[in-house]
Structures are given as C-alpha cells and as structure tokens.
Amino acid sequence: MTVNDYIQQKFQTFGINLSEADLLDMCLTSKISGEDEMNEDCYDRVSVAMAKFIPSLLLRPTSIGESGFSMSWDIKGIKDYYSFLCKKYGLKDELNTDKPKVKFL
Secondary structure (H helix, E strand, C coil): CEHHHHHHHHHHCCCCCCCHHHHHHHHHHHCCCCCCECCHHHHHHHHHHHHHHHHHHCCCCCEEEECCEEEECCHHHHHHHHHHHHHHHCCCCCCCCCCCCCCCC
C-alpha cells in the first residue's frame, strides 16, 4: 500500500474524499513521496502530517447535496481522531482547546 492509499483510506473511514492536492499537501508536510510504500519508518511522519492537515479540512462544508445525491462526513469523529493524534504526538490541539470564559463580578 502506498502512502497516498493509506491516507485516503484513513480519511474515507470518516466519509472524507481527498483530492490529489490534499494528498500532495500532506506528503510535502511529511517530506515523503505519496508513491512510497507505507511502512513503520514513515508511519509517524504521515500521521503527524494528517493531524496538521485536519484543521484546514474542517473549513469545508460537512455535507454536499446536488440533484438527489448527498454526501456528508463525520465531523465529530474527525475531531476526535485529530485530538487523539495530537495527544499521541505531543502536538497542540488547536480544535479542542478550552474557550476563554468571561466572569462578571
């Protein structure tokens, strides 16, 4: 399985289809070719690249409908996966941080 295949399949479990540009962005971030064989040596780099890509992915609409066809993806699931990757690799979780609270005295 190639790196590109691995990334596509991981995101497909959440109902997300990636473009070739998306895959290229992640591969450039991880400094690995999408055509390389996915193995233990590149697993961590690819996982970190996926985690860094997820916040930009969440800027997209979560559902698309046209001519009787609709497609949606699991936003909670992808946020949970992002949080998991951030904890695993010691990355700052940009999506699940505590929001500032205002207290009136």
